[in-house]
Structure formats: C-alpha cells, structure tokens
Amino acid sequence: xxxxxxxxxALAGEAPALAGATGTSTGMDDEVFAGFYARSARPLWxxxxxxxxxxxxxxxxLQEAYIRFLTAATPRSAQxxxxxxxxxxxxxxxxxxxRDHWRRPRAASLEDVPERHFEIHGHAALSExxxxxxxxxxxxxxxxxxxxxxxxxxxxxxxxxxHITGLxxxxxxxxxxxxxxxxxxxxxxxxxRRSQ
Amino acid sequence: xxxxxxxxxxxxAALLALGHWPHACSAELEAHVAACHACRARVAITQxxxxxxxxxxxxxxxxxxxxxxxxxxLRRRNTxxxxxxxxxxxxxxxxxxxxxxxxxxxxxxxxxxxATWFGDLSRALHFTALLPPALQNSxxxxxxxxxxxxxxxxxxxxxxxxxxxx
Numbered sequence: 001x002x003x004x005x006x007x008x009x010a011l012a013g014e015a016p017a018l019a020g021a022t023g024t025s026t027g028m029d030d031e032v033f034a035g036f037y038a039r040s041a042r043p044l045w046x047x048x049x050x051x052x053x054x055x056x057x058x059x060x061x062l063q064e065a066y067i068r069f070l071t072a073a074t075p076r077s078a079q080x081x082x083x084x085x086x087x088x089x090x091x092x093x094x095x096x097x098x099r100d101h102w103r104r105p106r107a108a109s110l111e112d113v114p115e116r117h118f119e120i121h122g123h124a125a126l127s128e129x130x131x132x133x134x135x136x137x138x139x140x141x142x143x144x145x146x147x148x149x150x151x152x153x154x155x156x157x158x159x160x161x162x163h164i165t166g167l168x169x170x171x172x173x174x175x176x177x178x179x180x181x182x183x184x185x186x187x188x189x190x191x192x193r194r195s196q
Numbered sequence: 197x198x199x200x201x202x203x204x205x206x207x208x209a210a211l212l213a214l215g216h217w218p219h220a221c222s223a224e225l226e227a228h229v230a231a232c233h234a235c236r237a238r239v240a241i242t243q244x245x246x247x248x249x250x251x252x253x254x255x256x257x258x259x260x261x262x263x264x265x266x267x268x269x270l271r272r273r274n275t276x277x278x279x280x281x282x283x284x285x286x287x288x289x290x291x292x293x294x295x296x297x298x299x300x301x302x303x304x305x306x307x308x309x310x311a312t313w314f315g316d317l318s319r320a321l322h323f324t325a326l327l328p329p330a331l332q333n334s335x336x337x338x339x340x341x342x343x344x345x346x347x348x349x350x351x352x353x354x355x356x357x358x359x360x361x362x
Contacts, residue, residue: 030262037261042254043249045256046249070268070272148241152241152244152245153248153249181237184237
C-alpha cells in the first residue's frame with residue numbers, strides 16, 4: 001500500500017495533525033518541525049553513529065528520538081529558549097536511548113540473533129572504513145566517545161553536556177579531561193608516544 | 197581545581213569554537229601552540245572531531261519529516277487511548293468482584309438458613325433431567341445443578357470478554 005494513499009502529503013512533510021492545534025507538546029507545528037528536522041537530523045545521526053559505532057542502530061535511534069521528542073511533554077525551558085534548547089533536549093533523548101540500548105541484555109545464543117544482525121556488521125565495517133577517526137573511536141569507551149563528541153564535534157559547554165548526559169557538571173570536567181588525555185595520546189604518531 | 201594544563205587553553209578554545217584558528221589568531225599564539233603540548237593536543241582533537249563530523253553529516257539517508265510527524269501523532273493517540281481505557285478496565289474488574297461477592301454472600305446466607313428452594317427450582321425447571329438417573333433423586337442434585345449453570349455462565353462471559361478483547 002502506498003503511504004501517500006493512507007496519509008495525504010505525508011512524504012512532503014504535511015501530514016495532518018491528529019490532536020491539538022499544533023499536534024505536539026513541543027509547541028511545533030509540522031512546518032516548523034520539518035525545518036528543525038532538516039537542520040538537526042544529520043548532526044544527531046553523526047553523534048549516534050560515531051558514539052555507537054553502528055550506523056543501523058543510529059538510524060533506528062534517530063527515528064525513535066524524534067518521535068519521543070514530538071510526543072514527550074517538553075520542559076518549559078526547551079519551549080522558551082527556542083531551537084538551541086530544543087536541540088539540546090533532542091540530544092538528551094538520544095543519549096538516554098543509547099544508554100537504554102547498552103543496558104539491554106544481549107542475545108544469549110547464535111540462534112537468538114536475528115538475521116539482520118549479520119547485515120548490520122557488514123554495514124558497520126563499511127562505515128568504519130569511511131570514518132576518519134574509526135580506529136581512535138574504537139579504542140575509546142562509549143562514555144568517552146560521547147563526551148568528546150559533544151564537547152569537540154558539537155561544541156557544547158560542560159554545563160550543556162551535563163544537561164544532555166545527566167551527569168554532574170563537576171564530573172564532566174574530570175571525565176572530559178581524562179578522555180581528552182587518552183584521545184590525545186591515541187592521536188599522536190607512535191614515534192611521539194614512545195619518546196614520552 | 198582546574199583541569200586545564202595550560203592557562204592559554206581557554207583563549208584557544210574560544211578561537212576554535214568561533215572558527216578563527218589558525219588564520220585569525222596572532223602569530224604569538226601560533227608559536228605558543230607549536231611549543232605547548234596541551235594546546236597542541238586540544239587543537240588536534242578539535243580538528244579531528246570536527247573533520248569526523250563533516251565526514252559523517254552527508255552519510256545518512258533520512259526519513260521524510262512527515263512520516264516521523266505522522267508516527268508521533270499516532271503514538272500520542274494510542275497513548276491517550278491506553279490512558280483512557282485503564283480506569284475503565286479497573287471499573288470492570290471492580291464491578292465483577294462486587295457482583296461475585298454479592299452472589300456468594302447471598303448463596304451463603306440461603307444455604308445457612310436451610311433454603312429448600314434450590315431443589316424445588318431445579319426440579320421446576322427440569323434441570324435434573326440433565327443429570328445421570330442415579331443422581332436425579334440425590335439431595336445435592338439441585339445445588340450441583342445451580343453451581344453448574346453458574347459456572348457455565350461465568351465461563352461464557354470470560355470467553356466473550358476474551359473474544360471481544362482480541
């Protein structure tokens with residue numbers, strides 16, 4: 001069945017609102033959301049893909065993050081502070097989804113692993129070959145990747161990172177310092193590492 | 197306690213955030229960065245992560261925003277429906293429990309006061325014809341029949357509820 005026959009203009013970003021004047025608790029209508037999505041989806045995907053090292057998982061979590069963003073009762077501060085706060089709130093949702101994914105118990109036996117899991121690894125390997133920082137990111141722990149990405153790729157302050165990750169601001173300072181020291185060591189050429 | 201290994205890191209971080217490094221900064225700062233291990237590390241990490249971000253940005257094939265919008269609306273509606281139906285289910289369960297308790301109390305009361313109409317009722321409605329001949333004249337035949345009919349009614353209600361729920 002064609003999606004357009006079920007939802008008129010869905011693919012053009014004009015799906016009808018089913019509830020409320022704006023249809024969401026974020027105070028966005030569909031046009032504002034389309035603009036916000038166009039500006040924020042790719043950076044969010046990059047964050048999820050590089051931190052998780054799994055582009056397929058990033059695809060899934062990206063969609064889930066936006067759906068939760070639209071359905072959740074957005075904090076008043078995020079509504080008042082505009083797009084910057086909305087974006088930060090979106091990163092926070094995505095971070096929580098990543099954490100939930102890592103906490104979930106893994107499949108116990110090979111029979112329990114779904115067929116698509118094997119495709120994921122093929123895709124991930126392809127992406128890793130494209131990633132400039134691939135070898136470095138693999139050697140870092142997920143929490144370190146997350147903090148470094150938010151601080152240096154996205155340019156968030158310690159306070160903003162604390163808000164996104166749910167950690168204390170003072171802890172961010174220390175964790176980021178350690179992660180940066182580790183990353184700097186990994187970025188150095190092997191000859192420089194030996195000389196220190 | 198400061199985790200900045202160099203006092204000039206803050207200045208450098210601001211320049212990096214604004215994109216002024218290296219072309220819009222002083223030669224003196226450039227010379228400092230070349231000599232300072234901590235500042236050099238910060239520049240290397242920032243540039244590496246920025247380059248990685250630029251590399252990753254065009255990679256995803258994104259869903260149209262309208263699809264996500266529609267799915268969010270659908271989820272909101274389903275959540276609202278679930279929230280509405282939760283107290284209704286509670287009311288159903290409460291009503292069934294009260295009805296069963298009332299029926300049990302009534303039956304108990306009647307049995308305690310030597311109700312003879314159980315036997316008369318089943319005989320009047322010819323329920324005993326459904327029992328084997330050996331049990332038809334038994335003193336508990338009436339009660340057994342009433343309990344059987346009550347159980348059948350209850351089971352019918354449960355089956356009906358499960359079928360409508362599905």
